[in-house]
Amino acid sequence: MSNSNVLYQHGTLALLVPGLLDGTLTMKDLLSHGDTGIGTGEGLDGELIILDGTPYQVDSKGNVNLVDSEFTLPFANSHFADYAEMLEVEDIKRDDLQKQISETAASNNTFYSVKITGTFKNMKTRAVQKSSQPYKSLAETAEKQSIFTKDSVEGTLLSYYSPQLFDGAAVGGFHSHFMSDEHDFGGHILSFESVTGVVSFQQFDSLEQHLPTDNKDYMQHDFSQDNILDDVHNAEG
Amino acid sequence: MSNSNVLYQHGTLALLVPGLLDGTLTMKDLLSHGDTGIGTGEGLDGELIILDGTPYQVDSKGNVNLVDSEFTLPFANSHFADYAEMLEVEDIKRDDLQKQISETAASNNTFYSVKITGTFKNMKTRAVQKSSQPYKSLAETAEKQSIFTKDSVEGTLLSYYSPQLFDGAAVGGFHSHFMSDEHDFGGHILSFESVTGVVSFQQFDSLEQHLPTDNKDYMQHDFSQDNILDDVHNAEG
Numbered sequence: 001m002s003n004s005n006v007l008y009q010h011g012t013l014a015l016l017v018p019g020l021l022d023g024t025l026t027m028k029d030l031l032s033h034g035d036t037g038i039g040t041g042e043g044l045d046g047e048l049i050i051l052d053g054t055p056y057q058v059d060s061k062g063n064v065n066l067v068d069s070e071f072t073l074p075f076a077n078s079h080f081a082d083y084a085e086m087l088e089v090e091d092i093k094r095d096d097l098q099k100q101i102s103e104t105a106a107s108n109n110t111f112y113s114v115k116i117t118g119t120f121k122n123m124k125t126r127a128v129q130k131s132s133q134p135y136k137s138l139a140e141t142a143e144k145q146s147i148f149t150k151d152s153v154e155g156t157l158l159s160y161y162s163p164q165l166f167d168g169a170a171v172g173g174f175h176s177h178f179m180s181d182e183h184d185f186g187g188h189i190l191s192f193e194s195v196t197g198v199v200s201f202q203q204f205d206s207l208e209q210h211l212p213t214d215n216k217d218y219m220q221h222d223f224s225q226d227n228i229l230d231d232v233h234n235a236e237g
Numbered sequence: 238m239s240n241s242n243v244l245y246q247h248g249t250l251a252l253l254v255p256g257l258l259d260g261t262l263t264m265k266d267l268l269s270h271g272d273t274g275i276g277t278g279e280g281l282d283g284e285l286i287i288l289d290g291t292p293y294q295v296d297s298k299g300n301v302n303l304v305d306s307e308f309t310l311p312f313a314n315s316h317f318a319d320y321a322e323m324l325e326v327e328d329i330k331r332d333d334l335q336k337q338i339s340e341t342a343a344s345n346n347t348f349y350s351v352k353i354t355g356t357f358k359n360m361k362t363r364a365v366q367k368s369s370q371p372y373k374s375l376a377e378t379a380e381k382q383s384i385f386t387k388d389s390v391e392g393t394l395l396s397y398y399s400p401q402l403f404d405g406a407a408v409g410g411f412h413s414h415f416m417s418d419e420h421d422f423g424g425h426i427l428s429f430e431s432v433t434g435v436v437s438f439q440q441f442d443s444l445e446q447h448l449p450t451d452n453k454d455y456m457q458h459d460f461s462q463d464n465i466l467d468d469v470h471n472a473e474g
Contacts, residue, residue, distance in 0.1 A: 012402060014402050106456065106457070107450075107456065108456075109448065109455060109456055109458060109460065110448045110450050110456070111448075163460075164460065164461070165249060165251050165405055165406050165460065165465070166406060168402055169402050169403060169406075203450065205447060205448055205450040206445060206446060206447045206448070207444075207445075207446040207448075208443060208444075208445050208446075209443060209444040209445075209446060210442060210443045211346070211347045211348075211442055211443070211444075213344075213347050213440065213442040218346060219343065219344065219345075219346055219347070220343070221346060223346065223400075223401065223402065224401070228402070
């Protein structure tokens, strides 16, 4: 079923916090729910981005790798691309851009995706480093992340917006990954100064939230002991 | 698509709080996502329960009405029944039963449904009273709800359990409606003393969360001003 009104999500942001990082979905399964997406690998193995059906991983050394279909993920989003052009922007600052997208979209109470292709100034990304069992908590992993910067880079920003009501299950607000046109730079976006390019927009009316119910560690975990929102906001900021 | 691993939800618990009560889904559409479910009508028009494909409404006078396919709802759940018998219970108190279900299910971190058929002692239900535009807030409606009691009644309890992480979008914990075998008594369950009967269980691995994106009032509402969790816990308790 190819339904461009649905955002698919496997796992929750919350399960990353205590380090429930088993890969519980294959890339093949994720791609069956979309040709566009973001995620991370088992043990927080880098930052993933799927563009036009091709999944790329930015690992903690900054290398960009193609991801095979048996690669597994604890947390990911995907959807079938059906974007419409929303804005053309010229050297717009990141905050101003987010405000303009938010106002134009008028979709704060539903899920949507934004794709921006263009030239980004002072792009700063991070990639997390894979841990093995016993997995590190999100806070521990965040301490060991690698940070990458580019003064100017052409590429694609892929972002998902989730209503604040779903913060903790999803990332409340925008969650953005990046891939350069040369496929030599990317990751989870920490910041950029400005961008010149084209902003596209796709709104969803449904979230398909899939949970790793076959994973014992997930099913048996007591989430009431975790400080979910503080930890994810510190790590995802 | 009839997938018994999916719990469908239209709307959110949160949108009831400020009174965004337009009916934004027809009963026909809800039934296309399940033969079993619960919900409320436009303007908080009573308490609904769907059993074996038949939707019933308990209105604020306590009458049980059959619901037609064009009836609209602001908030509802449905799923395709595929229950397995979990427990036989005899005169078990409600708290003990919830504890026993919770321990046997070991599914606190995913969505599931419980169906209990049997004889309930001191069943206490409520039904909310329909308001028209401008709709009342959930707190105002809760003040005007009707309460119904039965010393002993045979019937079916239908409950959905949602993980605490989804509280506010869904009802965190159990959300239970009731219908008597005679189809003359029911509603949203406030309490019961004990039950003798059969407990059935069905676990989901996915929540399909559908939002009323065609509804202007919903899309333009500023939820940051609402006291969502306090208000829903007071009203749904």
